[in-house]
Amino acid sequence: MGDIIVIAMLAVATFFAARSVIKNKGKCSGCSAKNSCSACNNNKNSIEFINKI
Amino acid sequence: MPLIMAETGKCYTVKEIRGGKEAKHRLEKLGFVEGAAIEIISRQGGNTIVKVFECRVAIGAGMATKIIV
Amino acid sequence: MSDIKIALAGNPNSGKTTLFNMLTGSKQYVGNWPGVTVEKKEGMLKGFDNVIIQDLPGIYSLSPYSLEEVITRNYLIDEQPDAILNIVDGTNIERNLYLTTQLIELGIPIVVAVNMMDIVRKTGDKINVENLSKALGCPVVETSALKGDGAMEAARRTVAVANSGENKNIPCHFEGSVEHAIAHIEESIQSIVPKHSVRWYAIKIFERDEKVLEKIKLSPEDNKHIEEHIVECEREMDDDAESIIIGQRYAYIAKLMEKTVKKSNKYADGTVSDKIDRVLTNRVLALPIFFAVMYVVYKISIGTVGDWSVGFMEGLFENIGEFVSGLMEGNVSPVLQGLIVDGAIGGVGSVLTFVPQMIILFLMLAFLEECGYMARVAFIMDRIFRRFGLSGKSFIPMLIGSGCSVPGIMASRTIENERDRRMTIMTTSFIPCGAKMPIVGLIASAVFGGSALIATSAYFLGVAAVIISGVILKKTKAFAGEPAEFVMELPSYHWPTVSGVLRSTWERGWSFIKRAGTIILLSSIAIWFLSSFGFGEEGFGLVEDMNESVLAKLGGSLKWIFTPLGFGNWEAVVATVMGLVAKEEVVNVFGVLSAVGEGAMDILEAGGAEAIEGLKPIGEQFFNGSGLSAYSFLIFNLFCAPCFAAIGAIRREMNNAKWTVGAIVYMTVLAWVSSFVFYNLGLVIRGGAFGINAIIAIVIVVIGAYLLFRPNPYKNEKISIKYGDQ
Numbered sequence: 001m002g003d004i005i006v007i008a009m010l011a012v013a014t015f016f017a018a019r020s021v022i023k024n025k026g027k028c029s030g031c032s033a034k035n036s037c038s039a040c041n042n043n044k045n046s047i048e049f050i051n052k053i
Numbered sequence: 054m055p056l057i058m059a060e061t062g063k064c065y066t067v068k069e070i071r072g073g074k075e076a077k078h079r080l081e082k083l084g085f086v087e088g089a090a091i092e093i094i095s096r097q098g099g100n101t102i103v104k105v106f107e108c109r110v111a112i113g114a115g116m117a118t119k120i121i122v
Numbered sequence: 123m124s125d126i127k128i129a130l131a132g133n134p135n136s137g138k139t140t141l142f143n144m145l146t147g148s149k150q151y152v153g154n155w156p157g158v159t160v161e162k163k164e165g166m167l168k169g170f171d172n173v174i175i176q177d178l179p180g181i182y183s184l185s186p187y188s189l190e191e192v193i194t195r196n197y198l199i200d201e202q203p204d205a206i207l208n209i210v211d212g213t214n215i216e217r218n219l220y221l222t223t224q225l226i227e228l229g230i231p232i233v234v235a236v237n238m239m240d241i242v243r244k245t246g247d248k249i250n251v252e253n254l255s256k257a258l259g260c261p262v263v264e265t266s267a268l269k270g271d272g273a274m275e276a277a278r279r280t281v282a283v284a285n286s287g288e289n290k291n292i293p294c295h296f297e298g299s300v301e302h303a304i305a306h307i308e309e310s311i312q313s314i315v316p317k318h319s320v321r322w323y324a325i326k327i328f329e330r331d332e333k334v335l336e337k338i339k340l341s342p343e344d345n346k347h348i349e350e351h352i353v354e355c356e357r358e359m360d361d362d363a364e365s366i367i368i369g370q371r372y373a374y375i376a377k378l379m380e381k382t383v384k385k386s387n388k389y390a391d392g393t394v395s396d397k398i399d400r401v402l403t404n405r406v407l408a409l410p411i412f413f414a415v416m417y418v419v420y421k422i423s424i425g426t427v428g429d430w431s432v433g434f435m436e437g438l439f440e441n442i443g444e445f446v447s448g449l450m451e452g453n454v455s456p457v458l459q460g461l462i463v464d465g466a467i468g469g470v471g472s473v474l475t476f477v478p479q480m481i482i483l484f485l486m487l488a489f490l491e492e493c494g495y496m497a498r499v500a501f502i503m504d505r506i507f508r509r510f511g512l513s514g515k516s517f518i519p520m521l522i523g524s525g526c527s528v529p530g531i532m533a534s535r536t537i538e539n540e541r542d543r544r545m546t547i548m549t550t551s552f553i554p555c556g557a558k559m560p561i562v563g564l565i566a567s568a569v570f571g572g573s574a575l576i577a578t579s580a581y582f583l584g585v586a587a588v589i590i591s592g593v594i595l596k597k598t599k600a601f602a603g604e605p606a607e608f609v610m611e612l613p614s615y616h617w618p619t620v621s622g623v624l625r626s627t628w629e630r631g632w633s634f635i636k637r638a639g640t641i642i643l644l645s646s647i648a649i650w651f652l653s654s655f656g657f658g659e660e661g662f663g664l665v666e667d668m669n670e671s672v673l674a675k676l677g678g679s680l681k682w683i684f685t686p687l688g689f690g691n692w693e694a695v696v697a698t699v700m701g702l703v704a705k706e707e708v709v710n711v712f713g714v715l716s717a718v719g720e721g722a723m724d725i726l727e728a729g730g731a732e733a734i735e736g737l738k739p740i741g742e743q744f745f746n747g748s749g750l751s752a753y754s755f756l757i758f759n760l761f762c763a764p765c766f767a768a769i770g771a772i773r774r775e776m777n778n779a780k781w782t783v784g785a786i787v788y789m790t791v792l793a794w795v796s797s798f799v800f801y802n803l804g805l806v807i808r809g810g811a812f813g814i815n816a817i818i819a820i821v822i823v824v825i826g827a828y829l830l831f832r833p834n835p836y837k838n839e840k841i842s843i844k845y846g847d848q
Contacts, residue, residue, distance in 0.1 A: 002453030028528030
């Protein structure tokens, strides 16, 4: 019984983890966690970024 | 004299920009045009921080020799 | 009714993005268009259902000097927004109006928003908005993006002008002969360019703008005719065409200023920023101050905080592991227990151990970035980097790269000179990113007893690798030539906002945590399986000895590559290879393998009071407790090919398969060679036998020294600035 519960929990966790990994393939660490991150957004205006930092 | 020889902390007026077109246009677009008032804030080797039009601009030594004040 | 498109344009740092977020509010979404070229944000204007606002990269002018300028310019010309909302920084109005005069010439309906009015008022300056509006011939609105004043008003006015059609007022007039030439040009191009932008095109042709000339392809007769007029002007003014235009534009602005702006002389003796700059960028003190600042940052984060946090976090995961195995004891099969405790908790836990250190590190870096100090560092570093063939601008990608290499590599876009940019892309990932931090932390704690010196050395190793690469690569044909001149605008110093610092820290920290829960979790499980199963005597199944496992066989087959580097055991090989997926994997692999190998309980018990001790078995197990092997492993993992995401970023930014492969190969070769030299010479110094490897190492050092110190065969190459492929 315990085995089944653990396997089921593990399967769910694996599923969500795998989904997130596939969805965020190739993104930077910030973007893969939050969809958008200030480092990359600012890069889009990179001169602006230089002036901001 | 070229800006590279100008004294830190003093104010000057730009007389002329020398050098190749590319560098010249770049400086001019930043506000280093004839008659602009500038102030030397700080210097590192030849690299200079200049205040022009209320803006601090950092320029390399090469650029600083192209600005005549 | 079709959608109205409004473009936000303005100088960098004029508050465009703040305004954009305010105007689009909750409806805002960030649209990323793929590719190198078009990077702009789009959102719907709050309270309207058919108004799209487009945030464009900040620019100084509409000449194609940098990639940003090209992007913005192409958008404005080719996609023809219905109106432009031009954000002008009121505290720096002369510089900002330079762009404004050009935008007006485009003939697209425009509204000028004079932003940062709250600060302008505070300094006592007065801007006469009515006069300005009359002179420019377009509506002018006062705003303060920080406080939110006037933003919606500006947007409403923009929508109104968008509906009213084109803008016919051309305020900035040039002197007689220039106007004369421009009129002639206008005449010849009238039929080929959009009617409302005819003046803009004419001025650009007068400036001999290559991109515009390419695009509209004048007939040879027209071209000759126009060229005559331009040359005549140039002779009359004794200057080249583009300089004439720039000079006269500033002259126009100066006149405009007289009519509209009254400066108070409150800060006649220099602002606070100037005073700070005199100290922090001081000729003598600048570098020592910078090194001191960085040392303190790493000392606190990896040393002080690391000391207690590694212990605390180890203890935490120890307890979680014990608690979970207690829960499962008797109910769950031992295999599954192993999977959960050794695999998932062991692996993810080993990575999460480093969270507190990273948060502190990111917090301090964010503070330094926000207050404006880091921009000065680029200026200070330029002097040093230049000696090694890089410019100070290369420092910025590296700085961002200390969070994550991907945006770091992307930030290289600000470097105008293509050779400098390629070099920066190749070297940015030498600076240890956030994900490499745990490797540093692990080696420092497990082998060197938590030495802050080891941690700091990782950063200086990164800088050294950048500098060495700079010197060596500059002497090859592909990178020859002086780095482009350094020109950069420096922001005023200001206290960082608490929310800004916290947000950026949280972003980086959270991304680390989230990755631990996703990709790290998955590979923990995979590694556990691969290291627990194998082809034993009774066929495929659980193996008693981990060395019989599938993973051991896989790793073992690549062992020969790393044996000369001093870590030729299959565990370290697997860790290094897994590092390609994400650099945290390196720590994860050790976490799982040590748990599986020793049995989780042994490790946990070994933990005891001193948690640093808890990491020690890892050092013993995988490096025989040898500092030399461990540090060699560290060097290799810091320099070798970055993770797949960063490789992808390199590919995108290089935009060229050959350069991408070249970059990856270069990094990996440098990593291997450095580790090899370090390890083998280290052995000799420690009194080992002087064998063939030591001889090879010395030969490598000699070759390296030759590459470093040989005279530069391409010293006299002219600088040529190329723009990236569009």
